[in-house]
Amino acid sequence: MNGLKRGGSAIVGVAESDLGVVAPGTTPLDLMGQAVQAALEDAGLSLSDVDGVFSAASQLWMPTISLCEYLGIRPAYSDSSFIGGASFQSLAAHAALALEAGLCNVAVIAYGSTQRSARGSFVPQRDLNEYDAPFAPRLPITGYALAAARHMHLYGTTREDLADIALAARGWAQMNPRAFDRRPLTREDVLGAPMVSSPLGVKDCCLVTDGGAAVVMVRADRAKDLRKAPVYLLGAGEAQEHHTIS
Amino acid sequence: MNKIERSPLQAWQDHLRAGELAYQFSPDTGRAVFYPRVVCPHGGNAPLEWRVSAGRGSVYSISRVHPVKGDPYPVALIDLDEGFRMMSTVEGARGEPDEIGRRVRVTFRPAEGEGAAPVPVFVWEGAQ
Numbered sequence: 001m002n003g004l005k006r007g008g009s010a011i012v013g014v015a016e017s018d019l020g021v022v023a024p025g026t027t028p029l030d031l032m033g034q035a036v037q038a039a040l041e042d043a044g045l046s047l048s049d050v051d052g053v054f055s056a057a058s059q060l061w062m063p064t065i066s067l068c069e070y071l072g073i074r075p076a077y078s079d080s081s082f083i084g085g086a087s088f089q090s091l092a093a094h095a096a097l098a099l100e101a102g103l104c105n106v107a108v109i110a111y112g113s114t115q116r117s118a119r120g121s122f123v124p125q126r127d128l129n130e131y132d133a134p135f136a137p138r139l140p141i142t143g144y145a146l147a148a149a150r151h152m153h154l155y156g157t158t159r160e161d162l163a164d165i166a167l168a169a170r171g172w173a174q175m176n177p178r179a180f181d182r183r184p185l186t187r188e189d190v191l192g193a194p195m196v197s198s199p200l201g202v203k204d205c206c207l208v209t210d211g212g213a214a215v216v217m218v219r220a221d222r223a224k225d226l227r228k229a230p231v232y233l234l235g236a237g238e239a240q241e242h243h244t245i246s
Numbered sequence: 247m248n249k250i251e252r253s254p255l256q257a258w259q260d261h262l263r264a265g266e267l268a269y270q271f272s273p274d275t276g277r278a279v280f281y282p283r284v285v286c287p288h289g290g291n292a293p294l295e296w297r298v299s300a301g302r303g304s305v306y307s308i309s310r311v312h313p314v315k316g317d318p319y320p321v322a323l324i325d326l327d328e329g330f331r332m333m334s335t336v337e338g339a340r341g342e343p344d345e346i347g348r349r350v351r352v353t354f355r356p357a358e359g360e361g362a363a364p365v366p367v368f369v370w371e372g373a374q
Binding site: 129130131132134135136137138142145146147149150152153194195196197198199200244245246 | 255280312333
């Protein structure tokens, strides 16, 4: 992203909220608040220092307004650009731009979701157009399934190859004490799991869990004096070309 | 600026009611456009024109969707010979990758419900 100075800003605090299945009645904002407070603690900063707020969330229509209200912040700068799961990498770049431009001095980027607890009552909003809707794709999975089937056709990729992705992810989970599902998983488990949208079965798909996280960013000059060693943002890029799979 | 007298969706559905699979064409760029819209996404300035497809193409990709309730059904991406791609289904397809590349032709499922338009679906080329 042109305009970003290499190492001009840094991540100085990070935290996760409760993960997996959260206490009954917990809201996405509760998880964001919990994570923001812990991330600020990690950095040695407090809520009163925060003047830049960045957030995206599938369960909140206007996440930065809601989060600022929840935290009692009147931000100098906020950004809730939503580009799906890549939003937070993008928001880190936006936060760096805002910090470097002097629009804010302490930026928090936050996410929270209760999509496991809310299963059944919460249906994520999908921008399914009138031309695709009659064919009832199970989005987003059918979109990935159509891409995977095409990949199989072009390159001879097999379901076994795809299963190895799920096995690798589970392998990482087994090394992470906070991971939701750390049980052993075999290729046969993946291949034999119920289908969702062929060639993808339920074990090819990501887990649906509750969770949240927050990141604190400041300009490089201030980063040096905080509690933890800063992680400098050296660069960022983003691209997009389509939303509908068709 | 011209007022939108008839929406792209309405125009497309009117073609469906006439038994036609319509798409748009960008005269400035010589490219087909689908889904229908009011602005050329390829950088053209001239208004998009409506054209009627011959309804022949091939399967770009296909999946067998398993709903929470009910029987599985195929969902496909079809590349029409005029150069546009659309989501649809192929009747009788299994929804497996070995069906990718097969030739198909359009047919129309009757409208369901008041005010609805017929739905363009595909069958294998050569099927009755």
